Amino acid sequence: MDRLTSIEIFVRAVELGSFAAVAEERGISAQMVGKHVRGLEASIGAKLLAKSTRFQSLTAVGDQYYRRCLVVLGELKAAQEDIYRNMSEPSGSLKIAAGVNFGIKALAPMLAQFQQQYPQLDIDLTLDNSPPDMKKEGYDIIFREQLVGYEYLVATKLRSYKMIACASPAYLQRFGTPTHPDELERHQCLLSNLPQAPHKWRFYDGQKVSTPKVSSRFTMNSGQAMMAAALEGAGITLQPMFQVSDALSEGALMPILQDYTLPEVELYMMYRPSLRNTARLTALQEFIRQAFVQDSLHNDGGRGFK
Numbered sequence: 001m002d003r004l005t006s007i008e009i010f011v012r013a014v015e016l017g018s019f020a021a022v023a024e025e026r027g028i029s030a031q032m033v034g035k036h037v038r039g040l041e042a043s044i045g046a047k048l049l050a051k052s053t054r055f056q057s058l059t060a061v062g063d064q065y066y067r068r069c070l071v072v073l074g075e076l077k078a079a080q081e082d083i084y085r086n087m088s089e090p091s092g093s094l095k096i097a098a099g100v101n102f103g104i105k106a107l108a109p110m111l112a113q114f115q116q117q118y119p120q121l122d123i124d125l126t127l128d129n130s131p132p133d134m135k136k137e138g139y140d141i142i143f144r145e146q147l148v149g150y151e152y153l154v155a156t157k158l159r160s161y162k163m164i165a166c167a168s169p170a171y172l173q174r175f176g177t178p179t180h181p182d183e184l185e186r187h188q189c190l191l192s193n194l195p196q197a198p199h200k201w202r203f204y205d206g207q208k209v210s211t212p213k214v215s216s217r218f219t220m221n222s223g224q225a226m227m228a229a230a231l232e233g234a235g236i237t238l239q240p241m242f243q244v245s246d247a248l249s250e251g252a253l254m255p256i257l258q259d260y261t262l263p264e265v266e267l268y269m270m271y272r273p274s275l276r277n278t279a280r281l282t283a284l285q286e287f288i289r290q291a292f293v294q295d296s297l298h299n300d301g302g303r304g305f306k
Contacts, residue, residue, distance in 0.1 A: 074274035188235035
């Protein structure tokens with residue numbers, strides 16, 4: 001039995017969660033999937049999966065073996081692409097996931113330009129504020145603000161971007177403009193209802209941190225939705241600077257508590273180890289790096305993605 005095929009099947013079994021799913025994907029029987037996995041287990045002399053037919057989890061050895069298999073497959077894929085790197089432009093596909101705000105405002109325009117530069121590449125972009133399931137959904141690359149839960153991926157920090165508290169002139173005229181973070185406890189603050197979203201607002205005045213007990217009668221799962229609600233006078237919102245820069249310039253939103261600083265949010269690009277050193281990943285990384293450099297040059301202190 002071909003060892004490389006068995007490794008590929010084992011990796012997909014881990015990622016999809018069952019032999020049946022792998023069987024359907026590859027057009028073989030679930031029994032054949034199990035035969036490939038059992039062959040690997042026999043060759044290394046250890047159990048890889050907690051169950052041999054419909055497993056629930058990896059064994060400790062299986063987890064270590066799975067991570068090494070990702071590296072091996074990645075190196076093989078990179079070797080193949082290296083052969084054609086100088087013969088043709090990057091090709092294949094990239095399945096990408098990102099949050100809605102960053103995806104619409106920044107990533108989608110970047111990828112549109114990137115795909116035009118490399119028309120042989122197919123790009124599949126999904127925007128969702130919920131944490132993506134890399135293994136089951138088959139994403140190659142994700143853009144996230146947190147590394148927790150994705151320790152098995154290769155992560156590159158792209159940059160940090162500034163946050164700002166703001167509200168519409170109509171809201172501030174009606175309810176007053178807070179001059180200290182503690183006053184936010186008496187205001188309507190627009191909050192996220194996503195389980196992974198931080199619910200503490202932290203303001204730093206150079207000496208101490210204030211964490212007001214903000215509350216909201218209007219929660220949403222989208223930063224863009226919160227901005228839209230704030231524009232209608234529904235409350236105070238925390239937004240990345242790149243999201244609200246136009247509204248601030250036009251006076252549709254007004255910054256508040258400008259004597260205080262907010263924690264910056266870090267943006268990471270994370271990808272499967274099997275994608276490392278491939279032509280399409282290398283091209284995308286360089287394109288995005290250049291896009292962020294140009295943004296820094298053309299924007300003063302945070303109008304762009306800072």
